[in-house]
Amino acid sequence: MAKVLITGMGAISPLGADLPTSFAQALAGHCAIGAATPDIAKWLPNVLLAQAAAEPASLLDNKHAGLDRASQFALVAANEALAAANFGSAPADARRVGVFVGIGFGGAHTVDGLYDRFQSAVHSDGKRNPVMVHPLSVPRMMANAPAAAISMSYGLHGPSHTYSVACASSSVAIGEAFRAIRDGYLNAAVVVGCEAMLTPGALLAWNALRVMAKPHAANPARSCRPFSQDRSGFVLGEGAAAIVLESAARAGDRDQQPLAELAGYGCSSDAAHLTAPSSAEQIYAMQQALADAGLSPDDIQYLNAHGTATDAGDVTETESIRGAFGSAAERLAVSSTKAMHGHLIGAGGILEFALSVMAMNCGSLPPTATLEQPDPRCDLDYIPLQARHGCDIRAIMSNSFAFGGSNVSLVAKRIAP
Amino acid sequence: MLEQIIKNYLINTKDKNPALFDDPALQVSALGLDSLDMVEMLFEIEDRCGFQLPDPTRYPQMSFREMLADIEAAIREHNNGELPDLSLEASK
Numbered sequence: 001m002a003k004v005l006i007t008g009m010g011a012i013s014p015l016g017a018d019l020p021t022s023f024a025q026a027l028a029g030h031c032a033i034g035a036a037t038p039d040i041a042k043w044l045p046n047v048l049l050a051q052a053a054a055e056p057a058s059l060l061d062n063k064h065a066g067l068d069r070a071s072q073f074a075l076v077a078a079n080e081a082l083a084a085a086n087f088g089s090a091p092a093d094a095r096r097v098g099v100f101v102g103i104g105f106g107g108a109h110t111v112d113g114l115y116d117r118f119q120s121a122v123h124s125d126g127k128r129n130p131v132m133v134h135p136l137s138v139p140r141m142m143a144n145a146p147a148a149a150i151s152m153s154y155g156l157h158g159p160s161h162t163y164s165v166a167c168a169s170s171s172v173a174i175g176e177a178f179r180a181i182r183d184g185y186l187n188a189a190v191v192v193g194c195e196a197m198l199t200p201g202a203l204l205a206w207n208a209l210r211v212m213a214k215p216h217a218a219n220p221a222r223s224c225r226p227f228s229q230d231r232s233g234f235v236l237g238e239g240a241a242a243i244v245l246e247s248a249a250r251a252g253d254r255d256q257q258p259l260a261e262l263a264g265y266g267c268s269s270d271a272a273h274l275t276a277p278s279s280a281e282q283i284y285a286m287q288q289a290l291a292d293a294g295l296s297p298d299d300i301q302y303l304n305a306h307g308t309a310t311d312a313g314d315v316t317e318t319e320s321i322r323g324a325f326g327s328a329a330e331r332l333a334v335s336s337t338k339a340m341h342g343h344l345i346g347a348g349g350i351l352e353f354a355l356s357v358m359a360m361n362c363g364s365l366p367p368t369a370t371l372e373q374p375d376p377r378c379d380l381d382y383i384p385l386q387a388r389h390g391c392d393i394r395a396i397m398s399n400s401f402a403f404g405g406s407n408v409s410l411v412a413k414r415i416a417p
Numbered sequence: 418m419l420e421q422i423i424k425n426y427l428i429n430t431k432d433k434n435p436a437l438f439d440d441p442a443l444q445v446s447a448l449g450l451d452s453l454d455m456v457e458m459l460f461e462i463e464d465r466c467g468f469q470l471p472d473p474t475r476y477p478q479m480s481f482r483e484m485l486a487d488i489e490a491a492i493r494e495h496n497n498g499e500l501p502d503l504s505l506e507a508s509k
Contacts (some may be wrong), residue, residue: 063432066457129467135456 004181005251005258008087008244009354010080012073017054020079022341022351023358026366027387031340032219033235038113040203045208046215048223049151049198050237050342057102060386066136067149069109069196073240074101074146075153075349078192081242082154086256089130089153093250098158099151100177102170104306104346106162107141108197112139115201121228139185145239146194158186165408167194167306168267170241174410177245179232187250190213193350194240206236209275210311216370224343225370226307226336227314227378234308237342241351254411260357263395264293270405277316279323282407286324286397289409295395300411302365302391304356304398305382307336308343315321317401318378333391335383339370349400359391360414418503419462420485426461443481443500450477463490465503468495 010018014032015025025032036047056072057065059079064072073182091097114137121128139145144162151160159180163172170193177189207213213233225231251258266288268281305317322329337355344351359365364387371384384385393414400408427433431454455473456488459463463469470491476484493500 062430066430128464132464132467132469134464135460136453139453374486 001182002184003248004178004262005135005246006243006260006262006357007246007251007258008081008085008258009242009259009357010077010084011241011351012052012054012056012059012076012353013239013241013301013344013351017059019241019354019358021053023355026337026340026355027364029340029367029369029386031224031288031369033221033223033342036203037130037198040061040198040200043200044203044207047203048213048215048220048235050235051198052239064149066140068107068140068145070103070106071146071149073238074194074242075149076192077194077240077242078150080408081244082190085240085244087244093187094155095157097156098177098180098186098189099147099156099160100173100189100191101144101147101162102145102173102192102196102317102346102350103146103151103162103164104169105195105197105202106143106164106167107145108199110137110141112199112201130398146192150190152194155356156190157370158189159372165406166404167343167345167348168402168406168408169346169349171353171398171400171408172267172406172414173407174243174262174350174353175267175408178262178265181247188244188246190242190244191350192240193344194244195344195346196238197345198236198238203236206233211308212236212261218294222370224309224339226305226309226339226368227318227375227382228371229307229373229375231309231311231314231375233310234338235342237344239344239351240347241354243350243354243408255355258415260360260415262410263413264291264295264411265290266292266409268407270407272405275403277313277401278382278405279316279320281405282317282320282399282401283323285322285407285409289397289411293395293411293413295411297325299332300357300361300397301333301393302396303332303334304352304354304396305334305336306401307338307368308400309336309338313401314375315377317399318380321380329380332381333365333383333388334380335366335368339368340366349398349408352400353412356396356398357412360396360412363393365391365393419489422503423458423485426458438481441482445479445481445484446477454497462503466492466495466501
């Protein structure tokens, strides 16, 4: 079995237009949460959003202007990750390089725009024909559009797979790419998670589910409060993150320095409830990831929690971490960076994993930035308020637990000097 | 107006060289448009006119001028011989 290395990473998130900026802002405890755009606030005045720090189209060639916003985010993150990995277009082994994408709701902007246009044409006094719709609507909105954009941009002829597993989408994409390289099917893969659904239609749907954070009275930017007694739910975000995975042999052949080793992947399904989490299978996902990596609970020093700031989610995850780590949970540093960048759904897992790898490599752990009133039922070391520096982190775990009961845990190891 | 809308699309969205259109014998096939480009280009007109132009696969066999004339004829046929106001912006 091949050792799988991370050789490049990138992101465009609410915290920054690239991964280093996103990480620096996370360490600073900056909360990139704000008021909704006027088209959403008109209907939902209390809804908060975590909008991306930059317009993705402004970072791409004009030829990508017609892509759905999610595909644009995916390309921006992939460009950064591939450049960091010194990974050129159309490599000699292009048929053994795959593209693995995770996305929760493909083409949300295109779909919302389509219905908005239909409605305005209906009420245009005959100036517009409602049935005239842009002919690229389908290729824009299809869930695999981001994967197609990346494989075409870089001439990658291996499989281009798209996973839609709600909040665990991009963590599944990482895990499946990891297995494909480890088991010899591929030499390398570009893995991307992307999400762009801060639209009126999507927000109406999320609002109906009653899981969205209410504005914090003192500071709305600090409204997402995982593991805190005064939590009120999560804030939807948008953006993308990307990582380049390569077999150790391929990275070695081209003298590419790795950033970390992707060492373990565990996944499970609750098979119990559509939205409510349950502990047994979360524990099993974490145990699988540890076993896959050949590590014991004591070998993990930092865990990026799914930490959505819902009562059921926070309490169940705390129980699950205790169940998986046993007494080692007392020594484990845990944080939820969603307090700062919001919940990026399909892009959440990979953004949080990338931030965790950066934390491991520099020994500085991002905080749960809004944890002012710890919930006594959430009694782990949740790194409240301030980043923690000077830590010796040799391995990290990142959890993603999705609606639908899909649980994913990933483990990465630091490269020995 | 019709010619300008199509040229604007080809120059601004598909990065075609404006000098191409100085050639009165310019062939549509010389523009290097694939089938998706073609339907996207026609949508610039269709959205303003409110109907779908028939069979876009005919156009690559025509010169650019013949295509413009064919599109104008189709629009007039659909509007009792008139050319409607095309100044509305097409949806994206």
